[in-house]
Amino acid sequence: MKILAIETSCDETAISILKASGSIEKPNFKPLADLVLSQIDIHSQYGGVFPALAKREHAKNIIPLIKEALKKANLSSKKITVTESLKKDFDEIFTHEEELTKKTLDFLEKAGTPDIDIIAVTYGPGLEPALWVGINTAKALSKAWNKPVVAVNHLEGHIASVLFNKQQNEEKNQPKLPTLALVISGGHTELIGIEKWGEYKFLGGTVDDAVGEAYDKVARMLDLPYPGGPPLSKLAHKARDSKKENPFTFPRPMQNSGDLNLSFSGLKTAVLYTVKKQTDISKEQKTFIASAFEDAVADVLTLKTKKAIKKYNYQSLIVCGGVSANNFLRNRFQDLAEKINLPLFIPDINLSTDNAFMISLAGFLNIKANSSNVLKDQEKIVKLKAEGNLRLG
Ligand code: KG4
Ligand code: ZN
Numbered sequence: 001m002k003i004l005a006i007e008t009s010c011d012e013t014a015i016s017i018l019k020a021s022g023s024i025e026k027p028n029f030k031p032l033a034d035l036v037l038s039q040i041d042i043h044s045q046y047g048g049v050f051p052a053l054a055k056r057e058h059a060k061n062i063i064p065l066i067k068e069a070l071k072k073a074n075l076s077s078k079k080i081t082v083t084e085s086l087k088k089d090f091d092e093i094f095t096h097e098e099e100l101t102k103k104t105l106d107f108l109e110k111a112g113t114p115d116i117d118i119i120a121v122t123y124g125p126g127l128e129p130a131l132w133v134g135i136n137t138a139k140a141l142s143k144a145w146n147k148p149v150v151a152v153n154h155l156e157g158h159i160a161s162v163l164f165n166k167q168q169n170e171e172k173n174q175p176k177l178p179t180l181a182l183v184i185s186g187g188h189t190e191l192i193g194i195e196k197w198g199e200y201k202f203l204g205g206t207v208d209d210a211v212g213e214a215y216d217k218v219a220r221m222l223d224l225p226y227p228g229g230p231p232l233s234k235l236a237h238k239a240r241d242s243k244k245e246n247p248f249t250f251p252r253p254m255q256n257s258g259d260l261n262l263s264f265s266g267l268k269t270a271v272l273y274t275v276k277k278q279t280d281i282s283k284e285q286k287t288f289i290a291s292a293f294e295d296a297v298a299d300v301l302t303l304k305t306k307k308a309i310k311k312y313n314y315q316s317l318i319v320c321g322g323v324s325a326n327n328f329l330r331n332r333f334q335d336l337a338e339k340i341n342l343p344l345f346i347p348d349i350n351l352s353t354d355n356a357f358m359i360s361l362a363g364f365l366n367i368k369a370n371s372s373n374v375l376k377d378q379e380k381i382v383k384l385k386a387e388g389n390l391r392l393g
Contacts, residue, residue, distance in 0.1 A: 001117040001367070002032070002075070004066075004141075005360035008058040008134035009126025009154045010186070011039040011049045014356035015065045017073040017116065020364045024197045025174055027364065029164050032073035034357045037061050044226045048216075055129035062137050063103045070114050077112035086144060093139045093382070100133075104140050113145045118374065120363025123151040124390030125187065131386035139381055148376045150363045151384055154354075155392040156200070158183050158320040159192070160362035161347035161355075175345050176315040182305050183392075184329075185321030186212035186227070189301075191260050191308050192393050198369025200393030203308055204260025211297060212323045214264035218293050221275045222286045232290050233326050239291035240328075242284075248274060248292040252300050260308050267296055298332040306336060316343040325352035 001021065007014040014037070019030040039057045043049045070077075082105050094100040121138035124131060142149045159181045163174060180203075181192040189212075190205035209217070212229060219228020222235065239246060250270045253263040271293055278285055309317065319333050324346055337344035351358055366373040375381050 001364075002115065003118050003120050003360040003363045004069070004116045005120040005152075005356040005363055006062070006066075006134040006138050007122045007154070007157070007354060007356040007359045008062065008130050009122045009124070010130060010354060011043050011054050012354040013037045013039070013058045013061045013065055014354065014359075015062075015069040016356035016360045017069055017075075018357065018360035018364070020360075024163075024365060024368045027163060027174070029361070029364075031164075031357060032075075033069035034355065035065050035069050035072070036355050037065055040227065047220060047226050049127065051127040051129045054127055055133055058130055058133035059097070059100055062133060063107050066137075066141075067107060067111065070111060073114075075115040077114040079112045080108050080144060082109055089143055090140050093136050093143070095136075100136070104137065108144050116145075116147065118148050118150055118363065118367065120150045120152050120359050120366075121384075122154045122157065122359055123384060124154065124387030126154055126386075126388060128386045128388040131388065135384055135386055139384065142381050143378060148374050149381050149384065150366050150373055150375065152359050152362045152366065153390055153392050154359075155183050155188060155190070155192075156365070157358040157362040158185065159194070159318055160365050161320055161351040161358035162318050162345035163361050163365070164351070164357070165348060173343070175318055176343065178312065178314050179316040179318055180305065180308050180312070180314040181318040181320065182301065183321045184211045184301065184319070184323035186210060186216065188321065189262055189264070190392070191304065193308070193312055193314070196369075197365055198373075202391065202393035203312075204262070204304065206262045206264060207254075208263050208265035209268060211262075211264055211301070212321070214268050214297070215323065217268050218271050218290075221272055222290060229323060229326060233294065233328060235287045236290035236294045236328065239284075239287035242287070246288045246292050246295075248288050250274075250292050250296040252296055252303070255300055255303055260304055260311075262300055262304055264297070267293070294328050298329055301329065302332055302336045305333075306340065309340065309342065314342070316345060318345045320347055320352065322353040325349050
Protein backbone atom coordinates (compact mmCIF):
# COMPACT_ATOMS: atom_id res chain seq x y z
CA MET A 1 0.00 0.00 0.00
CA LYS A 2 1.05 3.59 -0.59
CA ILE A 3 0.47 6.03 2.24
CA LEU A 4 0.50 9.82 1.84
CA ALA A 5 1.19 11.38 5.25
CA ILE A 6 0.58 14.94 6.42
CA GLU A 7 2.11 16.48 9.57
CA THR A 8 1.39 20.07 10.67
CA SER A 9 1.19 19.82 14.47
CA CYS A 10 3.83 22.45 15.27
CA ASP A 11 6.30 24.44 13.20
CA GLU A 12 7.14 21.91 10.50
CA THR A 13 5.02 21.39 7.41
CA ALA A 14 5.85 17.83 6.39
CA ILE A 15 4.65 15.43 3.70
CA SER A 16 5.78 11.91 3.00
CA ILE A 17 4.82 9.06 0.72
CA LEU A 18 5.63 5.56 1.91
CA LYS A 19 5.23 2.26 0.14
CA ALA A 20 4.63 -0.35 2.83
CA SER A 21 3.89 -4.04 2.89
CA GLY A 22 4.23 -7.02 5.23
CA SER A 23 3.30 -7.15 8.89
CA ILE A 24 4.25 -4.93 11.83
CA GLU A 25 6.75 -7.59 12.94
CA LYS A 26 8.22 -8.01 9.47
CA PRO A 27 7.48 -4.87 7.51
CA ASN A 28 8.87 -3.84 4.17
CA PHE A 29 9.19 -0.09 3.78
CA LYS A 30 10.15 1.92 0.73
CA PRO A 31 10.17 5.69 1.20
CA LEU A 32 9.03 7.40 -2.01
CA ALA A 33 9.13 10.98 -0.72
CA ASP A 34 9.95 12.63 2.60
CA LEU A 35 9.79 16.42 2.75
CA VAL A 36 10.03 18.69 5.80
CA LEU A 37 9.68 22.44 5.54
CA SER A 38 10.76 24.04 8.80
CA GLN A 39 9.42 27.40 9.96
CA ILE A 40 12.19 27.76 12.54
CA ASP A 41 13.69 30.87 10.93
CA ILE A 42 10.32 32.62 11.16
CA HIS A 43 9.61 31.67 14.78
CA SER A 44 13.13 31.93 16.16
CA GLN A 45 13.07 35.73 16.15
CA TYR A 46 10.26 35.50 18.74
CA GLY A 47 12.00 32.78 20.78
CA GLY A 48 9.15 30.28 20.39
CA VAL A 49 6.35 29.08 18.12
CA PHE A 50 3.36 31.37 17.45
CA PRO A 51 0.26 29.29 16.60
CA ALA A 52 -1.35 31.83 14.24
CA LEU A 53 1.91 32.30 12.38
CA ALA A 54 2.42 28.54 12.19
CA LYS A 55 -1.06 28.12 10.73
CA ARG A 56 -0.45 30.80 8.11
CA GLU A 57 2.81 29.19 7.02
CA HIS A 58 1.28 25.68 6.86
CA ALA A 59 -1.58 27.04 4.74
CA LYS A 60 0.88 28.72 2.41
CA ASN A 61 3.15 25.71 1.97
CA ILE A 62 1.12 22.53 2.28
CA ILE A 63 -0.17 22.21 -1.28
CA PRO A 64 3.16 23.10 -2.95
CA LEU A 65 4.81 20.51 -0.70
CA ILE A 66 2.28 17.80 -1.58
CA LYS A 67 2.84 18.63 -5.25
CA GLU A 68 6.59 18.26 -4.82
CA ALA A 69 6.23 14.97 -2.91
CA LEU A 70 4.02 13.50 -5.65
CA LYS A 71 6.53 14.58 -8.25
CA LYS A 72 9.35 12.93 -6.27
CA ALA A 73 7.38 9.71 -5.84
CA ASN A 74 6.65 9.69 -9.56
CA LEU A 75 3.25 8.05 -9.23
CA SER A 76 0.82 7.65 -12.09
CA SER A 77 -2.44 9.58 -11.84
CA LYS A 78 -5.95 9.67 -13.23
CA LYS A 79 -7.67 12.84 -14.41
CA ILE A 80 -10.13 14.63 -12.15
CA THR A 81 -13.09 16.77 -13.15
CA VAL A 82 -13.63 19.49 -10.62
CA THR A 83 -17.39 19.76 -10.23
CA GLU A 84 -19.46 22.53 -8.64
CA SER A 85 -20.40 20.15 -5.85
CA LEU A 86 -16.72 19.45 -5.05
CA LYS A 87 -16.10 23.20 -4.93
CA LYS A 88 -18.95 23.54 -2.46
CA ASP A 89 -17.60 20.70 -0.31
CA PHE A 90 -14.17 22.33 -0.27
CA ASP A 91 -15.71 25.64 0.80
CA GLU A 92 -17.17 23.88 3.78
CA ILE A 93 -14.09 21.82 4.59
CA PHE A 94 -11.82 24.87 4.48
CA THR A 95 -14.48 26.92 6.31
CA HIS A 96 -14.61 29.41 3.48
CA GLU A 97 -10.90 30.13 3.48
CA GLU A 98 -10.93 30.96 -0.21
CA GLU A 99 -7.20 30.88 -0.72
CA LEU A 100 -6.87 27.25 0.44
CA THR A 101 -9.95 26.14 -1.49
CA LYS A 102 -8.68 27.73 -4.69
CA LYS A 103 -5.13 26.46 -4.27
CA THR A 104 -6.29 22.89 -3.62
CA LEU A 105 -8.71 22.92 -6.58
CA ASP A 106 -6.04 24.30 -8.92
CA PHE A 107 -3.65 21.63 -7.71
CA LEU A 108 -6.22 18.86 -8.25
CA GLU A 109 -6.97 19.94 -11.80
CA LYS A 110 -3.33 19.49 -12.71
CA ALA A 111 -2.38 16.56 -10.47
CA GLY A 112 -5.53 14.43 -10.87
CA THR A 113 -5.88 11.40 -8.60
CA PRO A 114 -2.45 9.90 -7.81
CA ASP A 115 -1.88 6.23 -7.24
CA ILE A 116 -1.94 6.31 -3.45
CA ASP A 117 -4.13 4.11 -1.22
CA ILE A 118 -4.66 6.06 1.97
CA ILE A 119 -4.01 9.44 3.59
CA ALA A 120 -2.48 9.53 7.09
CA VAL A 121 -2.78 12.77 9.03
CA THR A 122 -1.71 13.97 12.48
CA TYR A 123 -4.78 15.06 14.49
CA GLY A 124 -3.05 15.80 17.82
CA PRO A 125 -1.44 16.61 20.16
CA GLY A 126 -0.10 19.98 19.04
CA LEU A 127 -1.19 23.50 18.18
CA GLU A 128 -4.82 23.31 17.10
CA PRO A 129 -4.76 26.06 14.45
CA ALA A 130 -1.74 24.34 12.90
CA LEU A 131 -3.27 20.84 13.14
CA TRP A 132 -6.45 22.01 11.38
CA VAL A 133 -4.54 22.91 8.21
CA GLY A 134 -3.32 19.33 7.82
CA ILE A 135 -6.65 17.79 8.80
CA ASN A 136 -8.69 19.94 6.41
CA THR A 137 -6.28 19.27 3.57
CA ALA A 138 -6.55 15.53 4.27
CA LYS A 139 -10.34 15.79 4.25
CA ALA A 140 -10.39 17.68 0.96
CA LEU A 141 -8.00 15.27 -0.77
CA SER A 142 -9.87 12.27 0.61
CA LYS A 143 -13.12 13.66 -0.80
CA ALA A 144 -11.67 14.51 -4.21
CA TRP A 145 -9.64 11.30 -4.60
CA ASN A 146 -12.11 9.02 -2.88
CA LYS A 147 -9.42 7.64 -0.56
CA PRO A 148 -9.69 6.56 3.09
CA VAL A 149 -8.02 8.40 5.97
CA VAL A 150 -6.14 7.18 9.01
CA ALA A 151 -5.84 9.69 11.87
CA VAL A 152 -2.50 9.52 13.66
CA ASN A 153 -1.44 10.55 17.18
CA HIS A 154 1.78 12.56 16.86
CA LEU A 155 3.32 10.70 19.82
CA GLU A 156 2.62 7.37 18.17
CA GLY A 157 4.39 8.85 15.15
CA HIS A 158 7.51 9.44 17.25
CA ILE A 159 7.36 5.87 18.55
CA ALA A 160 6.81 4.42 15.06
CA SER A 161 9.87 6.33 13.79
CA VAL A 162 12.05 3.46 15.06
CA LEU A 163 10.34 0.92 12.81
CA PHE A 164 12.43 2.18 9.92
CA ASN A 165 16.19 2.28 9.87
CA LYS A 166 18.11 3.33 6.79
CA GLN A 167 21.25 1.35 7.50
CA GLN A 168 19.64 -1.97 8.20
CA ASN A 169 16.34 -1.37 6.50
CA GLU A 170 13.90 -4.30 6.43
CA GLU A 171 16.33 -6.82 7.82
CA LYS A 172 16.44 -5.04 11.12
CA ASN A 173 14.60 -6.72 13.95
CA GLN A 174 11.67 -4.77 15.24
CA PRO A 175 11.32 -3.98 18.97
CA LYS A 176 10.37 -7.07 20.91
CA LEU A 177 7.13 -6.72 22.90
CA PRO A 178 6.38 -5.73 25.59
CA THR A 179 8.48 -2.65 24.93
CA LEU A 180 8.95 0.63 26.77
CA ALA A 181 8.91 3.91 24.85
CA LEU A 182 10.41 7.08 26.28
CA VAL A 183 9.09 10.00 24.25
CA ILE A 184 11.19 13.14 24.75
CA SER A 185 10.20 16.16 22.69
CA GLY A 186 9.46 19.87 22.90
CA GLY A 187 6.00 19.25 24.34
CA HIS A 188 6.25 15.79 25.92
CA THR A 189 8.27 13.63 28.29
CA GLU A 190 6.45 10.37 28.72
CA LEU A 191 7.10 6.75 29.56
CA ILE A 192 4.70 4.59 27.57
CA GLY A 193 4.32 0.83 27.92
CA ILE A 194 3.43 -1.16 24.81
CA GLU A 195 2.17 -4.73 25.28
CA LYS A 196 0.70 -4.89 21.80
CA TRP A 197 1.11 -2.51 18.85
CA GLY A 198 -1.71 0.00 18.86
CA GLU A 199 -2.29 -0.34 22.62
CA TYR A 200 -0.48 2.08 24.88
CA LYS A 201 -0.23 2.53 28.62
CA PHE A 202 0.92 5.80 30.16
CA LEU A 203 3.30 4.96 33.01
CA GLY A 204 4.60 8.36 34.00
CA GLY A 205 5.79 11.66 32.66
CA THR A 206 6.77 15.18 33.48
CA VAL A 207 4.68 16.99 36.06
CA ASP A 208 5.73 20.37 34.66
CA ASP A 209 8.04 21.24 31.73
CA ALA A 210 8.85 18.84 28.92
CA VAL A 211 12.53 18.03 28.58
CA GLY A 212 12.78 19.78 25.17
CA GLU A 213 11.12 22.83 26.69
CA ALA A 214 13.73 22.81 29.47
CA TYR A 215 16.50 22.63 26.85
CA ASP A 216 14.94 25.58 25.01
CA LYS A 217 14.54 27.67 28.18
CA VAL A 218 18.02 26.96 29.54
CA ALA A 219 19.43 27.72 26.09
CA ARG A 220 17.75 31.10 26.21
CA MET A 221 19.36 31.81 29.61
CA LEU A 222 22.70 31.14 27.95
CA ASP A 223 21.87 33.50 25.06
CA LEU A 224 21.51 30.68 22.54
CA PRO A 225 18.99 30.77 19.67
CA TYR A 226 15.67 28.86 19.46
CA PRO A 227 15.30 25.89 19.32
CA GLY A 228 17.86 25.53 22.04
CA GLY A 229 18.54 21.78 22.05
CA PRO A 230 21.20 21.59 19.32
CA PRO A 231 23.23 24.73 20.29
CA LEU A 232 23.07 23.86 23.99
CA SER A 233 24.36 20.35 23.43
CA LYS A 234 27.18 21.73 21.27
CA LEU A 235 28.21 23.98 24.13
CA ALA A 236 28.09 21.11 26.62
CA HIS A 237 30.24 19.06 24.28
CA LYS A 238 32.96 21.74 24.47
CA ALA A 239 33.07 21.47 28.25
CA ARG A 240 33.42 17.68 28.07
CA ASP A 241 36.12 18.02 25.42
CA SER A 242 38.13 20.37 27.65
CA LYS A 243 38.50 17.48 30.17
CA LYS A 244 38.42 20.07 32.98
CA GLU A 245 36.44 19.37 36.09
CA ASN A 246 32.96 20.91 35.98
CA PRO A 247 32.54 23.46 38.82
CA PHE A 248 28.72 23.32 38.50
CA THR A 249 26.24 20.70 39.50
CA PHE A 250 22.44 20.77 39.42
CA PRO A 251 19.73 18.83 41.27
CA ARG A 252 18.11 15.63 39.95
CA PRO A 253 14.44 16.47 40.61
CA MET A 254 12.09 13.68 41.70
CA GLN A 255 14.77 11.03 41.54
CA ASN A 256 13.47 9.54 44.76
CA SER A 257 9.78 10.17 44.12
CA GLY A 258 9.00 6.46 44.10
CA ASP A 259 6.92 6.75 40.93
CA LEU A 260 7.74 7.11 37.24
CA ASN A 261 7.12 10.84 37.06
CA LEU A 262 9.70 13.46 36.24
CA SER A 263 10.13 17.20 36.72
CA PHE A 264 12.29 19.72 34.90
CA SER A 265 11.01 23.02 36.22
CA GLY A 266 13.17 22.99 39.38
CA LEU A 267 16.23 22.10 37.35
CA LYS A 268 15.53 25.01 35.03
CA THR A 269 15.18 27.38 38.01
CA ALA A 270 18.42 26.07 39.52
CA VAL A 271 20.20 26.89 36.25
CA LEU A 272 18.61 30.35 36.23
CA TYR A 273 19.87 31.12 39.78
CA THR A 274 23.35 29.91 38.86
CA VAL A 275 23.43 32.05 35.70
CA LYS A 276 22.19 35.09 37.62
CA LYS A 277 24.81 34.60 40.35
CA GLN A 278 27.69 34.94 37.90
CA THR A 279 28.91 38.42 37.25
CA ASP A 280 30.08 38.67 33.66
CA ILE A 281 29.49 35.05 32.81
CA SER A 282 32.32 33.74 30.64
CA LYS A 283 32.02 31.56 27.56
CA GLU A 284 33.71 28.73 29.42
CA GLN A 285 31.31 29.00 32.35
CA LYS A 286 28.42 28.71 29.92
CA THR A 287 29.85 25.50 28.50
CA PHE A 288 30.10 24.02 32.00
CA ILE A 289 26.56 25.08 32.91
CA ALA A 290 25.27 23.48 29.70
CA SER A 291 27.17 20.29 30.45
CA ALA A 292 26.00 20.12 34.08
CA PHE A 293 22.42 20.64 32.87
CA GLU A 294 22.75 17.75 30.40
CA ASP A 295 24.23 15.52 33.11
CA ALA A 296 21.20 16.13 35.33
CA VAL A 297 18.76 15.54 32.44
CA ALA A 298 20.50 12.32 31.41
CA ASP A 299 20.62 11.04 34.99
CA VAL A 300 16.92 11.47 35.70
CA LEU A 301 15.82 10.21 32.29
CA THR A 302 17.93 7.05 32.47
CA LEU A 303 17.04 6.49 36.13
CA LYS A 304 13.26 6.56 35.57
CA THR A 305 13.59 4.52 32.38
CA LYS A 306 15.57 1.85 34.19
CA LYS A 307 13.00 1.81 36.97
CA ALA A 308 10.13 1.29 34.50
CA ILE A 309 12.00 -1.53 32.74
CA LYS A 310 12.64 -3.30 36.02
CA LYS A 311 9.09 -2.85 37.27
CA TYR A 312 7.38 -4.20 34.14
CA ASN A 313 10.10 -6.43 32.72
CA TYR A 314 10.19 -4.90 29.26
CA GLN A 315 11.96 -6.75 26.46
CA SER A 316 13.22 -3.69 24.56
CA LEU A 317 13.52 0.08 24.84
CA ILE A 318 12.53 2.83 22.40
CA VAL A 319 13.84 6.38 22.93
CA CYS A 320 12.27 8.86 20.51
CA GLY A 321 11.11 12.45 19.94
CA GLY A 322 13.08 15.58 19.03
CA VAL A 323 15.37 15.42 22.06
CA SER A 324 16.48 11.90 21.08
CA ALA A 325 18.53 13.61 18.36
CA ASN A 326 20.91 14.53 21.17
CA ASN A 327 24.15 12.58 20.92
CA PHE A 328 25.05 12.78 24.59
CA LEU A 329 21.66 11.34 25.58
CA ARG A 330 21.90 8.72 22.84
CA ASN A 331 25.20 7.57 24.32
CA ARG A 332 23.82 7.51 27.84
CA PHE A 333 20.91 5.32 26.72
CA GLN A 334 23.30 3.11 24.76
CA ASP A 335 25.32 2.62 27.97
CA LEU A 336 22.18 1.82 29.93
CA ALA A 337 20.99 -0.68 27.30
CA GLU A 338 24.36 -2.43 27.31
CA LYS A 339 24.45 -2.55 31.08
CA ILE A 340 21.03 -4.15 31.44
CA ASN A 341 21.39 -6.10 28.21
CA LEU A 342 18.28 -4.77 26.51
CA PRO A 343 17.87 -4.03 22.78
CA LEU A 344 17.64 -0.26 22.24
CA PHE A 345 15.81 1.47 19.37
CA ILE A 346 16.50 5.12 18.60
CA PRO A 347 15.34 6.71 15.32
CA ASP A 348 17.73 7.86 12.62
CA ILE A 349 18.70 11.44 13.53
CA ASN A 350 16.58 12.98 10.77
CA LEU A 351 13.56 11.01 11.99
CA SER A 352 13.99 12.17 15.61
CA THR A 353 12.61 15.67 15.13
CA ASP A 354 9.18 16.26 13.61
CA ASN A 355 8.61 14.78 10.16
CA ALA A 356 5.84 13.17 8.14
CA PHE A 357 7.69 9.93 7.48
CA MET A 358 7.04 8.84 11.06
CA ILE A 359 3.35 9.68 10.52
CA SER A 360 3.23 7.36 7.50
CA LEU A 361 4.91 4.63 9.61
CA ALA A 362 2.38 5.15 12.42
CA GLY A 363 -0.38 5.14 9.78
CA PHE A 364 0.86 1.70 8.65
CA LEU A 365 0.97 0.56 12.26
CA ASN A 366 -2.61 1.73 12.85
CA ILE A 367 -3.92 0.11 9.70
CA LYS A 368 -2.30 -3.20 10.63
CA ALA A 369 -3.19 -3.04 14.33
CA ASN A 370 -6.91 -2.55 13.79
CA SER A 371 -8.84 -2.23 10.54
CA SER A 372 -11.38 0.01 12.25
CA ASN A 373 -8.68 2.72 12.34
CA VAL A 374 -9.17 3.11 8.58
CA LEU A 375 -11.87 5.72 7.99
CA LYS A 376 -13.58 4.98 4.69
CA ASP A 377 -16.88 6.68 5.25
CA GLN A 378 -16.95 10.40 4.32
CA GLU A 379 -19.43 10.95 7.16
CA LYS A 380 -16.78 9.83 9.64
CA ILE A 381 -13.95 11.60 7.85
CA VAL A 382 -15.62 15.03 7.94
CA LYS A 383 -16.05 14.66 11.70
CA LEU A 384 -12.30 14.37 12.29
CA LYS A 385 -11.17 17.10 14.70
CA ALA A 386 -7.89 18.62 15.83
CA GLU A 387 -7.17 17.52 19.40
CA GLY A 388 -4.51 19.77 20.85
CA ASN A 389 -4.28 17.83 24.11
CA LEU A 390 -4.63 14.33 22.69
CA ARG A 391 -2.97 11.72 24.90
CA LEU A 392 -1.41 8.36 24.21
CA GLY A 393 -2.40 5.67 26.70
O1 KG4 B 1 9.77 16.22 18.46
P1 KG4 B 1 10.09 17.63 18.16
O2 KG4 B 1 10.72 17.96 16.84
O3 KG4 B 1 8.80 18.52 18.28
C1 KG4 B 1 7.83 18.27 19.24
O4 KG4 B 1 7.01 17.34 19.02
O5 KG4 B 1 7.91 18.96 20.28
O6 KG4 B 1 11.02 18.16 19.35
C2 KG4 B 1 11.51 19.46 19.39
C3 KG4 B 1 12.37 19.62 20.61
C4 KG4 B 1 12.86 21.05 20.86
O7 KG4 B 1 12.61 21.38 22.20
C5 KG4 B 1 14.34 20.99 20.55
O8 KG4 B 1 15.11 21.92 21.31
C6 KG4 B 1 14.66 19.57 20.93
O9 KG4 B 1 13.56 18.82 20.49
N1 KG4 B 1 15.89 19.09 20.28
C7 KG4 B 1 17.00 18.75 20.96
C8 KG4 B 1 17.96 18.40 19.99
N2 KG4 B 1 17.40 18.54 18.76
C9 KG4 B 1 16.12 18.95 18.96
N3 KG4 B 1 17.26 18.72 22.28
C10 KG4 B 1 18.48 18.34 22.67
N4 KG4 B 1 19.45 18.02 21.80
C11 KG4 B 1 19.25 18.02 20.46
N5 KG4 B 1 20.23 17.69 19.63
ZN1 ZN C 1 7.22 15.90 17.83
